[in-house]
Amino acid sequence: MAQTTAQRQAAYRARRATAGKDGNGERRLDMWVSSEVDLALARLARRYAVTKRQMLERLIVRADDAIVRRLDPDSEQWDLYFKASP
Known part of the structure; x- marks a missing residue:
């Protein structure tokens, strides 16, 4: 089943939050x-x-x-x- 745009965006943000050498990732500022x-x-x-x-x-x-x-x-x-x- 294909993901919605919102689901893809949520998965992308989750990956960014845990990416990196230490698993600490990045944080979004808005x-x-x-x-x-x-x-x-x-x-x-x-x-x-x-x-x-x-x-x-x-x-x-x-x-x-x-x-x-x-x-x-x-x-x-x-x-x-x-x-x-x-």
Whole structure:
């Protein structure tokens, strides 16, 4: 029996969610941002010759790394930071 478009899309999203070396996959973000943010992201991506997704990932990972480097792994701040809900 053939799958509906919705069923194929659901299966595709499920595969993406568990793909990868660690089985952790990817997560989908669905949000609205201001025109200013979208235009700035496009400029940054063009400047560094990457996609907007790659640029956003770089910015987020670098910001997160900067915070984590300043935290003591045995501190309450570390625990609070890593208990942020997804």
